[in-house]
Amino acid sequence: MNYDESISTFNSLANTWDTKHGYIDKMEGTSERLLSLLPRFLFSGVKVADWGCGTGKVTMACLYLEKNITVYSVDGASNMLNKLKEKVSKKSLNENQRVIPVCCDLNKEVSEIPDESLDCIFMQQILHHLKKPNEALKQAQKKLKPNGIIIELVPGNELLANVIGKGRKHDSDSLGRFSVEELEKYNKDAGLMPVFTFNDKWKLKFKSTDDFNNFINQNSIVKKFNGYTTKSEDNELTSSNQKELQGNYLTLLVRKTNSLSEYDKTIRTAYTKWSKNYSDYALKKINNRGYSYLDLSNRIIDELSVSNRSKILDIGAGTGLIDKNMIKKFPELKLFGVDISSDMIQNNIIKDKYTKLINADATNLPFPSNSFDGILTTFMLHHSFSIKQIISEMNRVLRPNKRAVIVDFTLDRDNTAFSTLEHSKKEEYGAGVNYYTQEELSSMLKDYGFNVIKVEQVGEKRELNHTLFLVEKRDK
Numbered sequence: 001m002n003y004d005e006s007i008s009t010f011n012s013l014a015n016t017w018d019t020k021h022g023y024i025d026k027m028e029g030t031s032e033r034l035l036s037l038l039p040r041f042l043f044s045g046v047k048v049a050d051w052g053c054g055t056g057k058v059t060m061a062c063l064y065l066e067k068n069i070t071v072y073s074v075d076g077a078s079n080m081l082n083k084l085k086e087k088v089s090k091k092s093l094n095e096n097q098r099v100i101p102v103c104c105d106l107n108k109e110v111s112e113i114p115d116e117s118l119d120c121i122f123m124q125q126i127l128h129h130l131k132k133p134n135e136a137l138k139q140a141q142k143k144l145k146p147n148g149i150i151i152e153l154v155p156g157n158e159l160l161a162n163v164i165g166k167g168r169k170h171d172s173d174s175l176g177r178f179s180v181e182e183l184e185k186y187n188k189d190a191g192l193m194p195v196f197t198f199n200d201k202w203k204l205k206f207k208s209t210d211d212f213n214n215f216i217n218q219n220s221i222v223k224k225f226n227g228y229t230t231k232s233e234d235n236e237l238t239s240s241n242q243k244e245l246q247g248n249y250l251t252l253l254v255r256k257t258n259s260l261s262e263y264d265k266t267i268r269t270a271y272t273k274w275s276k277n278y279s280d281y282a283l284k285k286i287n288n289r290g291y292s293y294l295d296l297s298n299r300i301i302d303e304l305s306v307s308n309r310s311k312i313l314d315i316g317a318g319t320g321l322i323d324k325n326m327i328k329k330f331p332e333l334k335l336f337g338v339d340i341s342s343d344m345i346q347n348n349i350i351k352d353k354y355t356k357l358i359n360a361d362a363t364n365l366p367f368p369s370n371s372f373d374g375i376l377t378t379f380m381l382h383h384s385f386s387i388k389q390i391i392s393e394m395n396r397v398l399r400p401n402k403r404a405v406i407v408d409f410t411l412d413r414d415n416t417a418f419s420t421l422e423h424s425k426k427e428e429y430g431a432g433v434n435y436y437t438q439e440e441l442s443s444m445l446k447d448y449g450f451n452v453i454k455v456e457q458v459g460e461k462r463e464l465n466h467t468l469f470l471v472e473k474r475d476k
Contacts, residue, residue, distance in 0.1 A: 003107065009056075013218065014079035017055050020218040025146060030201035033091040033251040034124050034153040035061055040411075044068040046119045048124065051140060052106060052126025057086030060091070065141035068096040072113050078103050106130055118143045127186075128177065137190035144256045146348055147266070150192060154178050156199060185251055192254040195434060196444065199356045203246040212242045212419065217469045219233050225253040244375050253434075255385060264340070264361075270431035271341035282379075289466060296378070296458065297325035300352060300405045300445075303470050304374035308332035313361045313372045313397065315390070316340075316380025320348040327353045336372070338362060363389040367397045369413060375404040381441075382409050382433050386444030388444055395449040400475040403453070406445075409464040411437045438467055445471050 037063055042048070046069050050058045054075040064069050075081050075127055081101050090098045102112045107130055119128040127133040140150060156175040160304070160397075162259050184194045231260055286293055299321065306312060308330045314323055317337030327335055336355040339345050351357055359364050362377075363386055375398050377390075384390045436444075442452050450471035458466040 003076075003105065003131065004018070004028060006468050009076075010077035011116075014055065014077065014083050016218040017080070017083070019072060021195050023206060023215040023218075024204050025207045025211070026205040027202065028205070030200035031202045031249055031340050033249065034122060034151050037151055037251070037253070038062065038122070039065050041120050042066040042069065043119075046070075047117060047380040048072070048120040048122065049113060049140075049143065050072055051121050051123045052129070052183060054080045054125075056087050057120050058124050059084060060087055063091060063093065063097055063099070063329040066097075067094055070098045070100065072100045072102055072118070074102045074104065074106065074110060074113075076103065076105055082388070091390060098418075103328070104147045106136055106139075110143065113143050115142050116145050119145055119148055121150045123387040125155075125417075126152060127152060127154050127183075128307050131422055134186045134189055137186055140254060141191050146256065148240060148256050149195075150187075150253045150254050152183070152250075152254070154250050154252075156180075156250045161187065178250055180250060183250055185256045187252065189245075192256060193386055194252055194388065195253050196253045196388060196436070196440070197447075198251040198440070198443070199248055200251065201246070201248045203244060204393060206243045208246075209290070213243070215245075220400075232384060246443055253289050264385070267431050268341055268343075270428060272322060273341045274428075275319070275341065275343035275347045279321060279346065279349065282319075282321060286459070287291045291459045293321045294325055296407065299468070300376050300378075300407075301326060301329065303468075304376065305402055305406050306330060306333065306374065310373045311371070312336065313365075313367070313375045313392065315365075315377040316355065316377060316383075317348065317354075318344045318378075318380075322352050322376065322378055323354070336367075338365065343419065361392060365393045365397050369396050371397045371402070373399060377404075377405075379409065381406060382435050383428075383431055384434065387434055387441075391444060391448045391450070395473055396472045400473055403472045404450070404473070406469040407458065408440075408441075408469075409435055410441065412463070412466040415437075438465075439468075443468065445469065449474050449476075 004346065035058065038426065042062065042065050046166070048062060048068060048069065050056070050062070050071040051074050053059050053075045056073060059071050059073045062069055073081065073084055081103055085101060093099070102110060104110050104112065112324065121139070121144065127136065130136045155177045157179045158182055177202070180197055184197065187194055189221070206215065212408055264433060275315070283293060286296070304310070304312065306326060310330070311334040312326070314335070314337045317323060317339050323335060323337065327333060334355045335353070337354050338360045339362055340463050342359045345351060345359055358366060362380070375394055381390060382385055398404055438455050442455055445452055453470040454470055458468050
C-alpha cells in the first residue's frame, strides 16, 4: 500500500464523505457500536483522541456528550481535517471544550500528543487502512495513561463477502479485514489487553443498483480494493444488479496491559476502604431494590441445585453474605471461595466455614479444570480487568453440563449514555469498572462456552439494573 496514494484518495473523498449514506434505503444490524460505547468512558475533564478522525463523526459525538473535554482529532488527510474544522467552527464550544486537530502519519509516532496523557482513544474504521496496524497500536498505547482504554472498530472478515468472496487473513486481504483472533493478537503484541469483543453483522439495502454503485464509488472501498490507485478496470465491486451490501464489524475494547497492576491496585484500595462497612452497605443497597441477600442466596441455591454432596465455588466471595445462608442449609457442602481483596476475606463473616477461602485473582483461578458442580459470582464481574478471561476461567473449572449463576449490574439497553467512571468514583470508591448490557454479557457468555438458560432482572429497575444470568457449560 502506498501511503501517499491512500492519503490522496481520502483527500479526494472528503467532500462527499458525509453524504454517501444518503444512498442507503434501509439498514439492518449494527454498524456503529463504537459510538454507542462512548458515553460510558467520558467524564468531566477527560482527554481523548479520535484516531483517524476523518470528517469528525466521533469528535462531534464526544463534544455533544461531554461539556468538559479535550479531543485530539488525528488524521493523515488534510482535506478530511478541514471538514472537521468546519463542523467545529459551527458548533459553539464552551470554555471547557477543546478540539486540537493533528495532521500526521498514523503509521508513525504522533509526537503532537504527550505520552501517557490520554484517558481514551477511539479508532473508528482506521486500523485496516494502515500498513502496519500493530505498530500504530504500539504508538497509540504510549499515549494512554495507566489504565487507559482504546475502542477499535474494524471490518471483520465477513465484510463484503457477498461481493468479493470470502474473507482472507488481514495481511493478504486488500480490504485489510480482520478475524477476531488476528485483531486480539495485534493488540496483545502492542501491550494492550482485550476486555470485550463485539462481532456485529449488518446489511445495507439500496433502492436501485445506481444508488448501490454511487455509494460504493463515494466510499474508500473501491480504491482500497484497487490498491489506492486511480485504476477502475479491475473494480469488482460495482455491479449491474447489486442492491445489497452485508458484512460484519468487530469492535474491540482494550486496556493498557502494563496498567494491570495499577488497575488491580484500584480494586484492592477500594475494597480495603470498603471492607469494614461493606456488609451494611450491600444489605442496605439490596433492600432498597425490594429484595434481600437471603432471597438471592435461596434463588442461587435453587438454580444450582445445591446439596450436601455439592462442590461449589464462589468467585468474589467478599464478606460471605451469600454463602452464610448456603452453608447453614447444607453444612456438609464443599464450599470454596476466592477474592482478590485480603481485607474482604479478613472481614468475611463465615471465613472458617469454607472448605477453602483463597486470596486469588479470578482471571487465574487456582483450581484444576472440571473441578466444580456449580459456580456463583455476585456483583464482582464488573470489576474485572478482563471479563472475558474470568468467564473463560469459570468455564474451565466448571464440570461439563453443570451450571453457574452470575448476578451483576447491567446497563439498561436504552440508557447506555451512562458514565461508568463517574459512577465508580461516586459509589465504588474509585474501583475499576466495566459495565455492559444484558445482551452484551449474554453474547460473551455464549462465545466462551456457555449456554444461556435464563436472564432476569432482580429487584427494582434502576439506572444500573441487578441482573441474574443462569448458564450451563457446554459439553465439548
